[in-house]
Amino acid sequence: MSAGEPQLTPTLVAVCLIMALAAAAVNRFALQGSPFSAPVAAIRASVQLAAVATVLAIALQRLWSSILVLAVMFTVASITAARRSQARQGAAWLAVALAAGMLAVIPVLLLTGVVPLKGVALVPVFGIVLGGTMTAAAVAARRSLDALGQRAGEVEAALSLGLPERFSRMMVIERPLSDALIPNLEQARTAGLVTLPGAFVGVLLATGSAAQAGAVQVLVLVSLLLAQVSGVAVVGEFVARGMIVRRDAHSSDPRQ
Template sequence: MAIVDKSTLLVLGPAAWILLAALLVLAAAVWRLALEGSPAQMLVAGLRALVQLAAVALVIAFLANRGAWAFAFVGLMFVVAVWTSGHRVAPSGRWWMAAVPLAAGVVPVAALMFAAGVLPFNALAIIAVVGQQIGGAMSTVTLGGRRVRDELAVRRGEVEAAVALGFQWPAARLMVGRPVAGEAVLPSIDQTRTAGLVTLPGAFVGMILGGATPLDAGLIQLLVLISLLLVNSTAAAATLWLACRGAWVREPA
């Protein structure tokens, strides 16, 4: 018999686990047959998510009343994000440079939220809000970094022509890279524009289920969405800045 939990929107039970396995196998099949990807990559991602979410749930429960330790956990999240984005953008280069755009996007916004008193010194709040910001910045750095990198490679002739006309290398790369760098921020803009129309964001639904008023839940979700706009825009700008200065790659001697 399925377990009905009033605190969730879905019916949990054995059917949920069977469905999870079926969805993962189907995703791996489509990834392999239609997109020629490695099915192992998809399967490992799903299994890792299972293990990691279980571990994170236990850690968050332990940190519930330990605000200072939450920063250590957020620091771990940041390191993993740097590793992930960095190896996507510069797998054989200076992948650790991903820390610059990630920090540029997350740190100022989180500091503003703390300074305004909106983000309390509470472990669950810190992990939830700053964790979302790190995740958003990570996706932006990955998408923006790869997009700018590929554009500079394809249009290298235009960059060299601009340098021949007297432009410095960073300025020449900027003319090519700037129009595409902002594409990494478009998903955040669309998510914000369509909030409440296309999807109901997770924080909003969670607050409603937790007993918050619709107005309070909407304000909290709006704070998260708007903060992500600033985080992701800043991360994309910093990613472009690094790419224009050749910071991601090791220049030949």
């Protein structure tokens, strides 16, 4: 453990507690929000991370158990993406979109040896890329479905002109799909200038090498870009082809 790396001490616990309470106070008195939101989120994160840390300490010792952890992570990510998309039909297809994103990245990293086939290396990289792809895919599906609902007249007009259904829908959802990629694109553009991403900070604290930290962060950011673009592209196809849909209360078309 690096001398500069934060350690689990009573001081660290006290600092986290003070900041959570401060966030609760600001949220309550300045934003008129719930005073429990920040503390509850902090407690939940602490419990979840403690549980995950305990499991990973054991699982990462063997490749087979690491792969089992990855399978659980992928399952949870697929369910979460489906729920966040608010799709009423076809939400399960988001698992395919996530798989497409991961397949675009992970095999390349492993085959080139950039990421060794070891749990201690594979699980963190897989988790970061999967988390980012999950968020982008869910946002892409949700915003695309919103756009189709709000601009249904444009789709109908295009269909009346004899344009294919997929093309008519894609004209409407192209912008929402692109918007889903904005957060990671902005993070990549401002990395090192405005923000110091988590992978960079983690490697820097662990090794003390800025060069190695930078290399790892670039790898993560580029991997995220490819995985998210691939995943969102698949989501767009599914939505455009009516495989992921939302049934509105005022619509008789089950694909809307």
